[in-house]
Amino acid sequence: MTAVVKALRVKRPRVDPDYLLRLFVSGFTARSQRAIENLQNICERYLAGRYRIEVVDLHQSPGLARDEQIIATPTLLKVRPFPPQRVIGDLSQVDKVLHGLDIK
Amino acid sequence: MKILTPAATPATAARAKKSPPARAFRSLRVRLDEAEQTLAAIRTGEIDALVVGGPAGERVFTLEGAERGYRVLMEAMSEGVATLSEQGLISYCNARFAAIVGVPLEQTIGNPISRLVTAADRERFQALIAAGTIGRSEDEFWLQAPGVGAPALVRLAVVSLVMDGAQTHCLVMTDLTEQRRQSATIAAERARMQTRLLLADRMSSLGTLAAGVAHEINNPLAYALTSLELMTKRLTELAVPSRPMGCESTEWLRRQLDRAHEGAERVRLIVRGLKAFSRADDETMEVIDPRRALDTSIALVLNEVRHRAQLVKDYDTLPAVWANEARLAQVFLNLLVNATQAIPAGAATHNEIRVSGRADAEGRAVIEVRDTGCGIEADHLGLIFDPFFTTKPQNVGTGLGLALCHAVIGSLDGQITVESKPGEGSVFRVVLPGVKGAAVPLPVPPSVAPAAVNPRGRLLFIDDERDTCEVVEEALASIHTVVATTDARQALQLLAAGQHFDVILCDIRMPEMTGVDFLSRLEIDNPAQASRVVLMSGGYVCRPEDPPIVRSRKLLEKPFTIDQVSSLMREAMQREPLAAG
Numbered sequence: 001m002t003a004v005v006k007a008l009r010v011k012r013p014r015v016d017p018d019y020l021l022r023l024f025v026s027g028f029t030a031r032s033q034r035a036i037e038n039l040q041n042i043c044e045r046y047l048a049g050r051y052r053i054e055v056v057d058l059h060q061s062p063g064l065a066r067d068e069q070i071i072a073t074p075t076l077l078k079v080r081p082f083p084p085q086r087v088i089g090d091l092s093q094v095d096k097v098l099h100g101l102d103i104k
Numbered sequence: 105m106k107i108l109t110p111a112a113t114p115a116t117a118a119r120a121k122k123s124p125p126a127r128a129f130r131s132l133r134v135r136l137d138e139a140e141q142t143l144a145a146i147r148t149g150e151i152d153a154l155v156v157g158g159p160a161g162e163r164v165f166t167l168e169g170a171e172r173g174y175r176v177l178m179e180a181m182s183e184g185v186a187t188l189s190e191q192g193l194i195s196y197c198n199a200r201f202a203a204i205v206g207v208p209l210e211q212t213i214g215n216p217i218s219r220l221v222t223a224a225d226r227e228r229f230q231a232l233i234a235a236g237t238i239g240r241s242e243d244e245f246w247l248q249a250p251g252v253g254a255p256a257l258v259r260l261a262v263v264s265l266v267m268d269g270a271q272t273h274c275l276v277m278t279d280l281t282e283q284r285r286q287s288a289t290i291a292a293e294r295a296r297m298q299t300r301l302l303l304a305d306r307m308s309s310l311g312t313l314a315a316g317v318a319h320e321i322n323n324p325l326a327y328a329l330t331s332l333e334l335m336t337k338r339l340t341e342l343a344v345p346s347r348p349m350g351c352e353s354t355e356w357l358r359r360q361l362d363r364a365h366e367g368a369e370r371v372r373l374i375v376r377g378l379k380a381f382s383r384a385d386d387e388t389m390e391v392i393d394p395r396r397a398l399d400t401s402i403a404l405v406l407n408e409v410r411h412r413a414q415l416v417k418d419y420d421t422l423p424a425v426w427a428n429e430a431r432l433a434q435v436f437l438n439l440l441v442n443a444t445q446a447i448p449a450g451a452a453t454h455n456e457i458r459v460s461g462r463a464d465a466e467g468r469a470v471i472e473v474r475d476t477g478c479g480i481e482a483d484h485l486g487l488i489f490d491p492f493f494t495t496k497p498q499n500v501g502t503g504l505g506l507a508l509c510h511a512v513i514g515s516l517d518g519q520i521t522v523e524s525k526p527g528e529g530s531v532f533r534v535v536l537p538g539v540k541g542a543a544v545p546l547p548v549p550p551s552v553a554p555a556a557v558n559p560r561g562r563l564l565f566i567d568d569e570r571d572t573c574e575v576v577e578e579a580l581a582s583i584h585t586v587v588a589t590t591d592a593r594q595a596l597q598l599l600a601a602g603q604h605f606d607v608i609l610c611d612i613r614m615p616e617m618t619g620v621d622f623l624s625r626l627e628i629d630n631p632a633q634a635s636r637v638v639l640m641s642g643g644y645v646c647r648p649e650d651p652p653i654v655r656s657r658k659l660l661e662k663p664f665t666i667d668q669v670s671s672l673m674r675e676a677m678q679r680e681p682l683a684a685g
Contacts, residue, residue: 026153026164028173058155062162065155071142072151073164083134088141089150 019043019051019101020080024065026058026073031090035074038091046103078102184258184277188233190270192217204279206252217275220247222255236262236273244280257281318375319613322642323569325371326663330575332365333666337579372663373403391539392429394422394469398459400429401436405444409457412447413476419461423538425469431512435520438505439473439532445496446477446530467538472531479526488522509534560584561673562682564605566595566622567640568614576609579666584673592617596625599633606676608637609660609669623657636680638672640664 023039025032036055043051058065058073068077076087078101087100145151153166178185184201186194194213202209205220221229225245235241241262248255257280264273339358398419409415425432440457447455458474480488487493489510513520517537524530565576565588573588580586587605589595592614608626612619619639626634642662660668 026166029152029166031150031152058153058162058164062155062164065162065164066157070155072146072155073153074151086138086141088145 016080017050017052018081019047019078020054021051021101022054022056022068022077022079024056024058024068024070024073024075024077032074034090034092035076038094038097039076042091042094042097046098076100182279184275184279186212186217186275186277188217188273188275190272192233195272201275201277204256204258204277204281205247205249206254206256207249220249222246222248232260232262233264233273237264237271239263254281257284319642321371321375322662323572325368325375326642327569327571327575329365329368329372329663330572330579330666332361332368334575334579336361336365370403373400376400389426389428391424392427392432394425394427394432394461394471394536395419397427397429397433398436398461398471400433401440402459404437405440408444409440411449411452412444413452413455413457416456416458416460419459419471421463422461422471423463423467423469425516425536426539427516427536432516435509435512435534436471436473438509439534442505442532443473443475443477443530446475446479448478463538464535469534469536469538471534471536474529474531476529479528480522480524480530481526485522485524489520559677561606561677562604563587563669563673564595564598564603564608565589566592566608566610566614566619568611568616576666576669580669580673583670592619592622595622596629599626599630604633604682605636606682607669607672608633609672610637610639612639612641612659636676 021039021043023035025035039053043053056064058070064070070077072088074088074090076091076097078085081102085100085102087097091097146154151167153164156163156165178198179200181198181200184198184204186197186201189195193216197209197212199209202212205212207220218226218229228243229245232241232243242259244257244259246255246257259278259280261276261278262273264271266272336358339354339361342354398417402415402417406415436459440459443457447457455476456474457476459472460474461469461471464470484493484495489506493507510520513534513536519533519535521533521535522530523533561584563576563580563584563586565573565586567573567576567588568590570590573590577586577588584606587598587603589598592610593616595608595610596617610619610622623634623637623639626637637657638660639657640660640662660672
């Protein structure tokens with residue numbers, strides 16, 4: 001229970017990446033796993049080298065839910081760039097995710 | 105899928121900066137959007153968990169899917185897991201938990217955990233549970249279910265939580281029995297190694313002891329052998345055909361003497377063998393006759409072999425090799441002992457140990473020890489040269505013998521190999537590089553020249569054993585002038601007074617002045633005579649601190665024969681006759 005944030009650092013740039021994306025899940029449900037996979041695919045395709053994904057399991061760190069105003073999982077929170085934005089669900093609809101993340 | 109997004113275009117952002125009411129409006133719009141999206145997602149079931157805040161902090165309510173995965177994980181764990189109700193009933197446990205305590209799963213769930221805890225441990229167990237309500241607590245217990253043979257040693261970790269208003273204790277159980285058993289195995293292995301090391305240590309102490317004993321035996325043995333030799337000679341002189349009356353009793357006496365001589369000779373071989381096996385023997389390498397090493401080894405095991413097998417010696421044509429005789433004899437002894445131990449006692453006529461030796465086409469010495477014993481399992485063949493590998497009962501084998509052989513032969517650029525068939529016997533083959541064109545120093549051949557033709561020489565004999573002095577004097581008085589003394593200082597005085605000798609035989613170990621001191625002194629006073637000194641030793645070990653003149657000098661090994669002394673005299677007199685006067 002010590003790991004508060006599990007960071008999936010796919011490609012770690014030397015400087016802080018443009019996009020910091022935090023995905024909130026609860027345990028290893030099928031929906032959570034789908035959300036993680038979908039997010040990875042989208043980022044690799046549209047944000048290669050410019051992003052970092054952090055996956056937070058609310059079972060392990062429920063306190064983070066309050067800090068980020070998370071009500072349900074899976075929820076994707078775009079922490080950077082400003083402004084923060086959220087997408088709820090398993091992230092299977094790519095165009096909606098891109099729209100939510102402000103990616104054209 | 106809902107997108108929670110305000111109209112975040114640069115244009116609207118720029119407008120928002122300019123107009124505070126527009127910015128507030130936009131913010132409200134975003135929050136409303138988010139709320140709508142979330143509600144829609146919940147309504148359409150696109151989420152799998154809800155986060156509910158409460159006085160005890162945030163709690164995550166999983167809606168679907170997660171439990172099954174956790175259940176699989178729980179059952180796959182090598183830890184035992186159980187939940188206890190407030191009254192201490194097991195409300196859930198995984199199969200591993202039941203397996204550790206040795207009770208069928210269906211007889212575990214629903215039963216009080218107290219069934220598994222011994223009466224003596226109850227209080228400690230209650231304390232563990234109580235501590236679990238504050239934080240994680242851990243302790244070790246012996247758990248034993250009724251009717252289960254062996255108790256299980258486990259480490260229990262307890263965390264308590266309130267589920268639906270009821271206190272629940274979660275137990276994680278680690279089986280320590282297996283760990284215990286493994287460390288017990290390791291401890292047993294360590295004890296076994298220690299025993300072996302002790303044994304090896306004892307063997308090396310025995311070696312040192314043997315060297316000491318050999319030295320002590322050699323002195324009395326020297327004059328016993330010499331006396332026997334003298335008696336035999338005198339008998340020969342008495343038994344002249346002109347005196348037929350004494351013939352019969354002379355023959356009888358001769359037989360007794362021969363037997364005594366044979367016995368003493370065997371003692372000499374055994375003592376030499378003992379010395380060879382103590383590490384005290386010097387480690388010098390030289391050209392040696394491997395047959396001598398074989399003879400020594402065989403003399404040591406002959407008695408043991410007699411009850412088990414016939415020993416056949418067939419090694420007349422072995423070439424000389426470069427080795428240390430003691431080490432080589434040790435190798436042969438180990439092989440012979442193994443061969444002997446492979447053959448059970450009682451069927452000596454049906455079993456054979458054959459020691460054979462020959463030169464191969466490349467001039468190498470090939471020595472084989474072949475037995476008709478029990479043979480070696482194919483699985484063991486690859487292991488037998490490993491240190492501490494032994495199939496012999498404890499206290500019989502150290503597991504070092506063949507390892508030592510391998511090391512010794514390897515150090516001589518040789519090879520040791522084995523062939524074996526279980527039930528038929530084994531052959532150990534040692535191959536050593538032969539030494540070409542080297543003369544093998546063989547034991548001094550017995551002198552047959554009649555005493556009368558020898559010119560009379562002068563011998564100075566120095567030995568602290570009076571008996572040895574007397575025997576030598578007596579034996580050689582008819583041929584040479586023998587001056588014997590038990591004190592090296594007296595010998596120095598004689599030499600200082602102008603006496604000179606063809607050979608000066610001097611014992612190394614003497615109480616007053618040692619042979620080394622004597623030689624060093626004479627080297628200064630009278631180098632010409634010093635060159636005629638031959639040192640005698642009954643097991644002397646050259647030490648590095650000895651002067652070079654000692655280390656380079658040839659030793660006459662005790663016990664010696666009168667013939668050896670005669671040869672030394674003859675050689676010296678031929679090589680460098682004393683100046684007249």
